[in-house]
């Protein structure tokens with residue numbers, strides 16, 4: 001039996017605790033081992049207290065079962081009690097016979113035996129894959145993908161001069177499913193000094209952990225809103241949109257611990273108070289992981305959509321996390337200038353260039369002199385007229401305008417450089433004013 005072999009004794013207990021939590025046992029605790037009493041995990045099955053002894057060994061013999069039986073008998077609990085020995089290996093025949101005899105005699109403290117094979121089956125039943133000595137979260141639910149084409153088309157529509165919906169080519173859509181862990185927690189903590197209670201924490205928090213292989217981290221704000229949307233089956237989503245699911249990086253127990261510590265960090269605060277001696281003090285008030293009660297810990301996938309649309313010489317990308325018709329943008333390549341990378345400004349400040357397919361900021365967008373259409377500085381042909389630079393789609397338009405310009409009467413030519421014209425007018429006014437003043 002190679003299953004679970006790489007786990008340390010401690011990790012094995014942890015894995016067993018996760019497994020029973022997933023099976024709906026309540027109040028699952030990994031207790032400190034007390035000498036050889038072997039009280040590794042305690043939990044409740046309805047009214048019944050269950051004391052679980054974890055044995056990460058090849059074989060478990062009869063004395064282990066016997067010892068647990070007396071430990072259960074002396075375990076302090078006001079109600080029915082039973083025991084359970086869980087091993088990654090197997091039980092000897094005398095051990096099995098002993099447990100069987102307790103059951104047959106209707107002993108008040110029966111002992112269940114779970115061997116490596118049972119363990120694997122229990123894991124499979126709740127979507128935990130016990131393989132190569134690792135306990136991996138196997139998750140079957142994802143937030144819904146929504147309608148990626150519509151999201152992309154809506155984003156493009158925000159851009160000035162953008163092609164209308166009907167004229168947009170079909171976008172290229174890539175979906176993959178990113179693992180997250182959705183945690184709801186209650187934290188209760190009281191901080192006291194000689195002057196009494198100086199700080200109290202009693203609150204509910206919602207934390208979303210990004211749980212891929214690059215290590216746990218708090219998800220950006222928007223994801224917390226997405227996880228409120230009803231999940232759908234991962235297989236169903238993949239059947240429609242394709243895409244692979246990333247693996248979870250750690251076990252559920254590891255995420256539980258991580259979430260508790262992250263919450264303690266978040267809720268830590270420094271409190272000022274005045275002592276009995278009228279001296280002002282400050283004290284750091286940090287809850288401990290034991291003050292945090294995790295009410296629900298749900299592994300889940302969130303679809304990451306990478307959509308692209310090809311326009312002219314450019315491919316504009318749009319990356320976001322989805323939940324039905326809600327989404328959180330991760331990388332907006334639509335509302336971004338292809339020339340200077342300026343992004344994030346109001347959508348209306350970006351303009352589509354029909355000439356080359358670029359989307360540009362105000363600085364990099366000009367008006368085509370011949371057609372009056374927007375053109376970007378990246379593709380425009382330029383030519384100076386009366387010290388003013390004019391932009392054209394191409395040489396042909398520039399040549400056409402050059403002819404028109406030549407045929408213009410002088411006052412109209414002057415209008416081609418309003419600044420120069422305005423400047424000249426100002427100079428003329430000053431001259432007239434001076435001349436008038438001289439006459440008086």
Ligand SMILES: [Zn+2]
Nearest residue numbers: 337340361364
């Ligand atoms: Zn720009």
Ligand SMILES: [Zn+2]
Nearest residue numbers: 353356376379
């Ligand atoms: Zn252009």
